[in-house]
Amino acid sequence: MRSFTSSIGLTFIAAAAAVLSGCAMAPAAAPVAGSHLDAVQKAAVLRICTPGDYKPFSFQKTDGAFEGIDVDLMTGFSASLGAKPEWVKTTWANLLPDLSAGKCDIAVGGVSVTTDRQKRAFFSAPYMVNGKTPIARCADVSKYQSVAAIDKPSVRVIFNPGGSNERFARTNFKQAKLTLHGENVTIFDEILANRADVFVTEAAEAITQQKLKPGLCAINPDKPLQYGEMAWMLPRDDVAFKSYVDQWLHLQQAGGDFQRTMDRWLK
Template sequence: MPAQQGASMTASRLDAVQKSGVLRICTPGDYRPFSFQKADTSYEGIDVDLMTAFGGSLGAKPEWIKTTWANLLPDLAAGKCDMAVGGVSVTTDRQKRAFFSAPYMVNGKTPIARCADVAKYQTVEQIDKPEVRVIFNPGGSNERFARTNFKRAKLTLHGENVTIFDEILANRADVFVTESAEAITQQKLKPGLCAINPDKPLQYGEMAWMLPRDDVAFKAYVDQWLHLSQAGGEFQRTMDRWLK
């Protein structure tokens, strides 16, 4: 008798999404230009457009599940969604509990400040002074970067990523360190704010989509779709719509 096969293959979300016709996507929805929830509760951004196209390849429509940066990984791990997107930085801490897609953007940590103060905040050392008020949002890589790198500056946790930039304009904070793409986007939206050396970030970083751990078939499909989208030009057209 042939040796018995091991345990049956674990069911993949690749099959479940195709069967249900729904792709459940967790996102904080507060991070332009990746994913932003508008006043009418709909979403827009780079990842929103890409997920619509990706879902279409599986015959599925996106179902957006609002979360926070602190709950993004726990919600994915709990099975509340099939993917987590919206400007997610690749970190080893997250890798311990989830898979990442192949990275689709290099996007390092960049300060944003009032334009009049750009010369003052060129480096971590210049920012990390007792008189400098550093603001950050909770639960993600921005908080981790601030707490790791700024030991002397005055740190302020601000719960709303959408309004964090207004705190700088109102002179209630001096510097926010975030990904270069967000800093560039916000300087366009908020006159008076300037991204500081976004082409030379303070820390190297990559963006990717977060996927359920151990679902090898689903990750393989996501990576293959991303590769073909990049090679065929659709991916770059999406990027150009939001970043140029």
């Protein structure tokens, strides 16, 4: 476990230097209007979209409360704005549409950075390197060491809808039998019950679930099948809000609070 947590990448965006060309000075930029940074402080509420089905990032318990890495971080982030967190339950398929429609100010819960999402939203600075990793029954680990080994007609690959896991499965597995499973939290039980063989998800989730589900094993989580980064998703074109989010993340990392949150959930 420690080898994985020590490889977590923490990448933060530095302020960019403006480049002036020609002899005349460029006109001053107009101030950003309608930033979520101002709106959240005025309302004293931060609306947070999350699917709430992805341990260890965000998970909704039976009592309706949420827990996980992003939940703890959002509590601190909200407080920095003088706001309280308000959780907006969504699905992976609706996460980006809900953010774009203004139903929330930020989207969290184990969100993978992708260029498709980047076309319609901003991302915070990535806070974790977390690549795609298979999880299977422990007795079958030796069978599924690569994409080619998994992509066979006899292998039953299961995946959840609407996110990067579905995209990875449909892109990489052309011969394996693919099964779309609507509930992320019960996918692991399908493998244990021998109704599926492999699920490819992020390394952090695979490691967490192998602890929670005896009989399942994450396969080479320190050598993922595909490089990936995790970040928070933000409304597009809101530069002021993104700048504040990135600065807050940077200070949390530099001060050690960020790593303590990670260690609490990943060790």
